[in-house]
Amino acid sequence: MRRTRTNSIFSLVAKPLCCALLLLSLFGMVWLRSSVTSAAYAIRELEDKRSAELKEMKTLLAERSRLMALSNIEVPGQKFSRNERKLVSGAYVFPDRVKVIHVQKTKGSDAYKASYRPGERH
């Protein structure tokens, strides 16, 4: 008698539950697979976007590099004396090695001493 009752409980609850779980896991797996696939497609779209951005970045870097070439560097609004003009090379200005400021390092907290000639009295 007891065995019959157990069987009936199992038949009534456990079996449908198992079936439901089985179905759920089946559909769950299908859903999971579809989600992963959707995510992979989305990632690919992002990768394509990144690739397009990188292409544009490379184009801009190339343009920057072209503009930064020394031959393209301009010295805006500068006027030079005759001597200075000798050192102005095209559009690029080189430092004048004759006009050198020598800064004498000093020990302690004294201020550094500067002069136009090495060893000159300050």
Add this chain to the structure above:
Amino acid sequence: MRLPGLNQGRDDTNRKRTIILNTIIVFSFIVVFFRLADIMVLKNKFYSEKANSQQIKTEDIQTRRGNIYDRKGREVAINLELESLYCDPEEAHANADTIRRLSSILNAEPKAIKAKLSQDRRFVWVDRKLPLDTAERIRKLNVKGFGFVPEAKRFYPRGTLASHIIGAVGRENQPLEGIELKYDKYLRTSGGKVKVARDASGKVLSTGLNMETKGNDVILTIDEGLQYIVEKELEKAMAAWRSVAATAIMMDPFTGEILALANRPTYDLNDISGANRHEVRNRAITDIYEPGSTFKIVIGSAAIEEKLFPSGQTFDCSRGSIEVGGKNVRDAHKHGVLTFEEVIQKSSNVGSIQIGMRLGKERIYQYAKRFGFGEKTDLDLPGEVSGWIRTPDRWSATSLGAIPIGQEVAVTPLQVLRAYAAIANGGYLVKPHVVAEIRTPEGQPVFSVHQAQKKRILSERTAAAMRDILKTVVEEGGTATGAAIQGNKVAGKTGTAQLVDSRTKRYSRDRFISSFVGFVPADNPKLAMIVVIYEPKGQIYGGVVAAPVFKTVANQALSYLNIPMDGSPTQNLLLVAR
């Protein structure tokens, strides 16, 4: 009450029905089973191929050449991302209006596009390597049967700058010249193919793989700033002297690093199709010439090294000419009696030949070889020639009157510069090179020149003595006062070589090669440089034509490198102001 006969009849009917039903079910399953077996086993290949063709797409891994940088990391060769337009003539349906719009965007004749669309092929290039914005405009036309393939185009942001070093690539990115050719195995990379899944609408699944692979980056020893200075001044010299060509090389005399190398005429790396052979030639290493007086350091160094002449030894050059093997060799001016040092300072041919005669042909040849003449410097650029110097057994009666003054020998400008670098650095023959390092795209070093390759060819004493003599060449009384720089001593030597007239097979009277080679600061050299001007008009002497170019370039280069003037106190903090 149930009747036994009636039940018996129903049972039989039910059993029959059950048997029939079961048979149908079993048969159906058998049919399904066999069909499945047919699909899955027997026609497996057919269906899997069909599915693959619908779902799997093969994509190419894009390959990109490595970049080339100067010594300070400035880009000199990079890749531009472009797109190439193709069409499938069978699928392409472009009406007259679309073709007109396409031709307008592509700046091509409508006829040419029509001709491509009428070809009997499934894949035809319409236009290659289009800028991204042009590709986008075409994409917006939404023409069926047209598609794009991403491609890279080599771009040289500095245009003509250092063109003979960098070289160039062709339409298919195949290397043609310079570093692009010599270091191609490092710069290029292999690609491959990847299979990716796609859905019915053509969307592609991510593979998680990097779909682009890049070659190694090459870092040059060239400095863009110095290269720019050299090229600009060479251009000015070409125009000033209306010369046929010009070459200049700047090198670190201690390491052999080439800091700048320029030739004129030159070409635009971004438009190689417009360049002719004359412009593409890297004269610094592919052209040989008779060095003239710049070769006199060979006999000068040999005489000092061999201790041939006591201090104060003089040479009588008062006649202004000397006869060797029946050939009369003259000085440009009569010099009188000269000391050994003055023979080099005033570039006396008569004095040099007297020194050469005392040395003898074996020793002259031996020292010329020591300085690296007649053999390649092994510079890492393609096309270098070795030049030549005949072995003593093949010298003619006049050779002893020609070779000491730089005739009957053929050298490249780079060989002459290397020989002078040996005097500058204390007697070592260095190996010139233009590549400092090769790195992977991730920045890992593949190859780098840590230590300069060098070989001692002269004693320190001889090199120092020659340095002192070469300093006098640039001082008052020397042949190259035009190369003197305010603030730093220059050491160097002029050269004026006659070209051979191909018609008369004799030295030409109006075609010369003027050169100056030297180093600065003379006592602590930072730069060694040669300037060669081919066939200048108006003036011919190296001291007049080439030495001023050396001066202008060196002056700017020293400023650019912030090299202090001679005698500046090094213990002080030195600020250089404009």
